[in-house]
Amino acid sequence: MNIRNKITTLFTLLTGVIILMLSVFIYHFSKRSIDREFFHRLTVRGGIAAQAHYEEGILGPDVYNEIRQKHLQRLPDEKEYFFDKIPDSLFLTSHHITLPPDFEEQLNAGKTVQFIRGLTYYSFIPYKYSGKRYIVMMSARNDYGEEGLRDMRQNLVLGIILAVIIVFVVGMLFSAEIVNPISNIIQRVKRISVTNLDMRLPEQPSKGEISDLTQTFNDMLDRLETSFETQRNFVNKLSHELRTPLTAILGEAELALSKERDPQEYRAALSVIAREADQLHHLTTSLLELAQAGNSVKEEFMGSIRLDELILSVKKLVDFTDPGNHIRINFESLPEDIEYITIYGNQNLLKLAITNVVQNACKYSNNGKVTISLHASESQCIVVVEDRGIGIPEKELRYIFDPFFRASNTSAYKGYGVGLPLAQKIIRIHRGEIRFTSMEGAGTRAEMRFPIRS
Known part of the structure; x- marks a missing residue:
């Protein structure tokens, strides 16, 4: 399933579930309201019927029937019973009425008992007259309420179906709006190959x-x-x-x-x-x-390295290969704590990298003065190699780490353009960085930064 269909499906399911829950909520409370209203009607009728039955001098049965016919619409299957005491369970059972468990307790407490069995509503109403307690039972079907609930169910189901269809269509349009830019990117990227790497994706007008x-x-x-x-x-x-x-x-x-x-x-x-x-x-x-040099070094060949000692060993190696050098080591800015000049790495590789930089400085300054200095910040050890040689043309400085690249002013010097790429690769392996600043005819400054071993 692609991302567009996933978005549409999830959006539709989520919205459908929310609408379904809302519909169930509406139906449930609507039914409670209809039941409560119908029970109220039964209670009112029961009170009037009890008054007509027990208080004949005030409101006789004929008057009650006349009032009911004129003002009270008769309910479907409406029945009324009058009891001088709590109805006998055998009598009620014979009329297929199943009582709630606390039926007698509720009536003894003087409370009206109301319940529904099938489609019939029952209301048992306590009534007092002349110091005596009577029970009036009213029962009827709420056909109008059931019809209203049936219509509501149909309307809710139809509404849910229509809402899901609308949400699905809107979801498809909405997901297309989201996914189309990604699809366009995919289609354009698929057209890019080795032969047309100069192609680029069009920039988007909006941020995001x-x-x-x-x-x-x-x-x-x-x-x-x-x-x-x-x-x-x-x-x-x-x-x-x-x-x-x-x-x-x-x-x-x-x-x-x-x-x-x-x-x-x-x-x-x-x-x-x-x-x-x-x-x-x-x-x-x-x-x-x-x-x-690769892209990493095996852990067993790594260890703590003091850069001051490493620089001295580099000087010793260059003295052996090029006795005519004029290298000067400057340790005046060394911190008192040797931890600030201790790094973690492979000593042979780092010695090779720094040696390449120092030999370049000696070669391209015609064995002139070369200064190697070491100092530290709170998080880095910094090795600086400076010479006063031929320098590097400003426009060519960005290419010095490309293998086999040689500056335009180095044709008189023997070399292959491999030393600096190798040095950069080794320094990067040690999570360090190397930077060059140079001015043609004035000299070059190489700065190598290494993280202090914590």
């Missing part, structure tokens, strides 16, 4: 859940389009980066094998092959590290 849903889909499509475009660029650049050294290796090998050469020429060819193979090795190693 449908507008939020449309915006959410459009945001998702933006991310998908960016992801597909990045992947496409990644594959193109990867193919180019892999093809270049492989072409050089194959070319040198074919050239060397094309004819006999002296040992010096072979050594030159092998030197080119070794250099290109080394470049290919570094490239594939970087790609492997990028892939192995």
Whole structure:
């Protein structure tokens, strides 16, 4: 069952139940009112009949019959009985009258007893005259009341059926008004594929859940389009980066094998092959590290890490790979409590991420001055790497985390454009973030933020 039918069905059932309960309520209290009014009529007639029967000097039977004929409409199957004492149960049973359990107690207390058996209404009325107590029994059928109730039942049933039909039709229209925007979104989304990710859902004129849903889909499509475009660029650049050294290796090998050469020429060819193979090795190693970083780290490889110690180990590693660096470490803003510089993570991965950032700073500043500083806020540890190198063009700053992207002013420097994407991926795994600010020709500032281990 689709959502439109569900809404219509639930709306109709709910409204139908409410109307049914209301109809039962109306019928019940209408019947009580009719019964009460008819019993009142029986009581009044019983009082007049008792007065005519027992007080003959004042109002005789002839006068009572004349009054009843002129002013009181005779009730269907109306009967009246007069008893000098509480009626005998055998007499009443012989007339097929079933008495209520407290019949005698009520009459002894001087109360009128009223009840209904089948279609007949019975009223037993105590009457006092000349110090004696008598009982008047009045019985009749309320044919007019029953006819009115029967008409009411028919009208209520017809009204319920008509109301349910109207509610169902209105519910269908109402649910269509609600569901149609969603159906339109579904139909449009179905037409979006890999070949037309630039399509977007039309914005809704009014604010609400449908507008939020449309915006959410459009945001998702933006991310998908960016992801597909990045992947496409990644594959193109990867193919180019892999093809270049492989072409050089194959070319040198074919050239060397094309004819006999002296040992010096072979050594030159092998030197080119070794250099290109080394470049290919570094490239594939970087790609492997990028892939192995994944999106999460196994818990058994996680632990508490002091960032000041991690920065010192990064400095030691860079000193080994690039002895000519001019890295300066600034720990002047360290908090007294080491908990504020302790994070939870994988030490090897974080060391790799920070090392990539520091090596970039050294490389693109031509081994100029690079400052690594560490400070903390109430909830974050912040590592800042600053250099005074060539900087990054402002328009290209947004692309530095795309794999294989290299800024337009880095052609003179060896690199593959993999280090920063890898660093960003590792930092994100640790629920951190990395930001770059740069000015071309003036230098670059990299800020890495990590949540403090609570």
